[in-house]
Amino acid sequence: MHFKTLLPALALLTAGSLFAADGIFPYPWVQEDLPNGLRLITIPNDYPNIVALYIVVGTGSRNEVEPGKSGFAHLFEHLMFRGSPEFSSEKYQAVLQSAGAASNAFTSDDLTAFHTTFSKEDLPQILSMEADRFQHLAFDQPAFKTETLAVLGEYNKNSANPNEKLYEVLRETAFKTHTYQHTTMGFLKDVQAMPNEYEYSKQFFDRYYRPEYTTIIVTGDVDPKKVRALVDERWATWKRGSFKAAIPAEPAQEAPRAAHVDWPTPTLPWLTVAWRGPAYSDDTAETVALDAIARLGFSRISPLYQKLVLDEQKADAVFGSGPDSIDPELFGVTARLKKAEYLPQIEQQIEATAAAFSTTLIDAKKLDELKKHLRYEFVQSLSNSESIAGTVARYVALRRTPETINRYYDLYAKLTPEDIQRVAQKYLIDKNRTVVSLTGAGGTK
Amino acid sequence: MKRFVLLFTVSLLPLAAAPRVVALPGKSPLVTLRFVFTTGAASDPATQPGLAHLTGELLGSGGTKDLTYKQMLDALYPMASSVGVYSDKEMTTFVGGTHVDNLDAFYSVMRDAILHPGWRADDFTRVKDDTLNALRVSLRGNNDEELAKEAMYNEIYRGRPYGHENLGTGAALEKMTLADVQAFYKAHYTQANLIIGIAGGYTPEFLEKVKKDFAALPAGTPDKFDMKVPEPVQRSRMTLIEKDTRSVAWSFGYPISVKRGDPDYPALLVAQSYLGQHRESAGRLFIRLREVRGLNYGDYAYVEYFPRGMNRTEPDPNLGRHQQIFQIWVRPVEPPNAGFALRAAMFEMNKLVKEGIPEADFQRTRGFLSKFVNVLTKSKSAELGYAIDSLYYGIPNYNEYLKTNLAKLTAADVNRAIRKHLRAGNLVIVGVGKDASALQTKLLSSEGTSIQYNSAKPKDVMDEDKLIERWPLGLKPLDIKIVPADSVFEN
Numbered sequence: 001m002h003f004k005t006l007l008p009a010l011a012l013l014t015a016g017s018l019f020a021a022d023g024i025f026p027y028p029w030v031q032e033d034l035p036n037g038l039r040l041i042t043i044p045n046d047y048p049n050i051v052a053l054y055i056v057v058g059t060g061s062r063n064e065v066e067p068g069k070s071g072f073a074h075l076f077e078h079l080m081f082r083g084s085p086e087f088s089s090e091k092y093q094a095v096l097q098s099a100g101a102a103s104n105a106f107t108s109d110d111l112t113a114f115h116t117t118f119s120k121e122d123l124p125q126i127l128s129m130e131a132d133r134f135q136h137l138a139f140d141q142p143a144f145k146t147e148t149l150a151v152l153g154e155y156n157k158n159s160a161n162p163n164e165k166l167y168e169v170l171r172e173t174a175f176k177t178h179t180y181q182h183t184t185m186g187f188l189k190d191v192q193a194m195p196n197e198y199e200y201s202k203q204f205f206d207r208y209y210r211p212e213y214t215t216i217i218v219t220g221d222v223d224p225k226k227v228r229a230l231v232d233e234r235w236a237t238w239k240r241g242s243f244k245a246a247i248p249a250e251p252a253q254e255a256p257r258a259a260h261v262d263w264p265t266p267t268l269p270w271l272t273v274a275w276r277g278p279a280y281s282d283d284t285a286e287t288v289a290l291d292a293i294a295r296l297g298f299s300r301i302s303p304l305y306q307k308l309v310l311d312e313q314k315a316d317a318v319f320g321s322g323p324d325s326i327d328p329e330l331f332g333v334t335a336r337l338k339k340a341e342y343l344p345q346i347e348q349q350i351e352a353t354a355a356a357f358s359t360t361l362i363d364a365k366k367l368d369e370l371k372k373h374l375r376y377e378f379v380q381s382l383s384n385s386e387s388i389a390g391t392v393a394r395y396v397a398l399r400r401t402p403e404t405i406n407r408y409y410d411l412y413a414k415l416t417p418e419d420i421q422r423v424a425q426k427y428l429i430d431k432n433r434t435v436v437s438l439t440g441a442g443g444t445k
Numbered sequence: 446m447k448r449f450v451l452l453f454t455v456s457l458l459p460l461a462a463a464p465r466v467v468a469l470p471g472k473s474p475l476v477t478l479r480f481v482f483t484t485g486a487a488s489d490p491a492t493q494p495g496l497a498h499l500t501g502e503l504l505g506s507g508g509t510k511d512l513t514y515k516q517m518l519d520a521l522y523p524m525a526s527s528v529g530v531y532s533d534k535e536m537t538t539f540v541g542g543t544h545v546d547n548l549d550a551f552y553s554v555m556r557d558a559i560l561h562p563g564w565r566a567d568d569f570t571r572v573k574d575d576t577l578n579a580l581r582v583s584l585r586g587n588n589d590e591e592l593a594k595e596a597m598y599n600e601i602y603r604g605r606p607y608g609h610e611n612l613g614t615g616a617a618l619e620k621m622t623l624a625d626v627q628a629f630y631k632a633h634y635t636q637a638n639l640i641i642g643i644a645g646g647y648t649p650e651f652l653e654k655v656k657k658d659f660a661a662l663p664a665g666t667p668d669k670f671d672m673k674v675p676e677p678v679q680r681s682r683m684t685l686i687e688k689d690t691r692s693v694a695w696s697f698g699y700p701i702s703v704k705r706g707d708p709d710y711p712a713l714l715v716a717q718s719y720l721g722q723h724r725e726s727a728g729r730l731f732i733r734l735r736e737v738r739g740l741n742y743g744d745y746a747y748v749e750y751f752p753r754g755m756n757r758t759e760p761d762p763n764l765g766r767h768q769q770i771f772q773i774w775v776r777p778v779e780p781p782n783a784g785f786a787l788r789a790a791m792f793e794m795n796k797l798v799k800e801g802i803p804e805a806d807f808q809r810t811r812g813f814l815s816k817f818v819n820v821l822t823k824s825k826s827a828e829l830g831y832a833i834d835s836l837y838y839g840i841p842n843y844n845e846y847l848k849t850n851l852a853k854l855t856a857a858d859v860n861r862a863i864r865k866h867l868r869a870g871n872l873v874i875v876g877v878g879k880d881a882s883a884l885q886t887k888l889l890s891s892e893g894t895s896i897q898y899n900s901a902k903p904k905d906v907m908d909e910d911k912l913i914e915r916w917p918l919g920l921k922p923l924d925i926k927i928v929p930a931d932s933v934f935e936n
Binding site for chain 2: 012047096099100101102117119120141142144147148152153160161162195264267300301306308310313316338372375377385386387440441
């Protein structure tokens, strides 16, 4: 079934002279490059009044190549709110406030995204102010040092959750060379040393806050021609850079690895079993096949989830996720267990479930249900302008165009049980595996 | 902004006990359903805290008469839909959304989950166990900030129907039986307690069917909550929850007599936003504690209950309450600066009460709120949730209510409301951190609590710091109690 037939109201939008999306993404978009390399993606839709603006910089913790400098992409997510000669941070906040804007930012392995949601009449002013801070950010050393403490505060508030620690140790164990070794927050020792890295921070900004790394996404009640004119007016003067990070490749893993975390306070035990996987792909079945395995093998409809969580009640959470990063990353399955004594058996069952994808073809009916689920999941996720822009931002970090969404879901629609088996045989093998467990202090009450 | 002149129809009790209906028809192929029962933790029997919550959870995650929970998950999977449930003091909300293609199939599962529960023993065991783990592990063990907030609420409302954690206590949950849940269901899941909410591209016939189906619930009478005002906070008191953490999380507050729909609500919303709009960077607390001093990740103020704030930028709707508190949330602070951060938040509170909001800041904050309300209701599901709340509070649709009343406000109105309802002392304070006894000694010491910086600060900040370091906490040794984390929410 072609997806657009599911969407009588939205499908109407794809008519017209705009570059119409021909796949699952239900909105037409206009994608344009300025001469300086800046990319603008405008997605008009019929959600009235509100506009969502996402500015995606194609740098994340993946780009933190120098030892001792992990966490800098995320630090810049913070520093970008420190103002410019024309707009001090107070003035910047005052403008956002008078626009009634909800504004925030986030960083991941592969991107730093700055997003603002506001009423459409404020678009010219906000686009102009954003152009100013991306080109003329200015922070002095004391402001820099103070902001590093807010980042430490963020690390501290995250540290209450054992799952954060589990993930930190998983990354450190599974990667030895590539920058995916550290999480986006960075190594704690690097976060604590940040206050002394003022000079380096300026270098980091100079490298990555450049038009060729940046994509502006505007969704909502907008006219693409008018948006382009606004962007030309203030963003065309931004100078192109030349830096390219040499991201070290991770050598092949030769044997299974394991690590354990002793958590200082009582908690339920956690277990994660991960395999080295491929990079995101929208032209081979690898990424979609691993996503399908995560869902069919380990989501709430999987036999393993239903056995462990519903029937035996030995775990209260089981979930899997496939890799979707620029460089090869991990396929992982995580569970929260009710008793530490279940750790060995549940690890064994997760591994056996993964191994079965290599030996047994999955039921075609199950795969069809999954495909149906995905189509509805996707369209239901686009329930407002902000969620549309947020979805596109995630893919823009990978391929810099919404077209990759259509390509990805198109591959999914064509996925076969044989593809899944082939990909499982390639990646879900013993020597690719890393297992990390975590147990709390004072029993597991 | 014509979008917010809604096609929103409310049927106000045409029959004595028929459920109220809030309907927002539209063209969207997505349909949202909200079934809100005006019952919750405030209706828990005195000896069974957590029963209302457990009842809602079992309905949402326990299967139906016809479908086991496993079958329910399998049936919903191809539609990518699920039945969500959350509960608070006065409301228990079932929420689901689906594509119009699947509306009939989805609705029949959601309806049966509420009207024809499965009541299976193994589901009850699982859901009860999950609830105990949500209480002891996820909340008490793994979320210091929410722990401080929830413990503060319990302390403020002690001896009142709001005075226990929604999830219950460990001891009471351990004893709860399936029969207890069934008895609560029978008494409180009634037409009189139900508000049906629907939004999106459904047909009028579909809505008629929903109304007819839910007329099968017993008529009942609406839950009546004991709304005796909370004990006044005559002097400040502090609970320090001892736990091995990297940093110290703070929350403090006190009851206020203002809720949505009351004359001073818009004015207090302006005061809250000026002092500390949730997860935004323009509030005084955020600027003075985080931006100027680097004390932590953020600091915010509230006049309405806002749970799960660490994961959400906008509040969930359908947390309606007849009583609210004023609250300040100080996110985790490095232990050496914990006392200073608490005092700095109190200092800003005092400044607001003494000096009020300056005219220019008033104008800006009012402008912000008048537009930000569009962001709060940006999705159909949120718009529907707010419309249900407006019915509950007896106000027009929230956007219109707020815009109209904000437009009439002056800075003098806000400052009068601040002086009338807010104060900087007589606080209920909760902190979560390690070495509580050393922290207690430091807080009570006549030497005050200083701050260590890693960079030079301007003279005005250093001068202000001198005032903050010794800001009176209003606490004597007996006003501070230290409790081990594993005792919290147990009894």
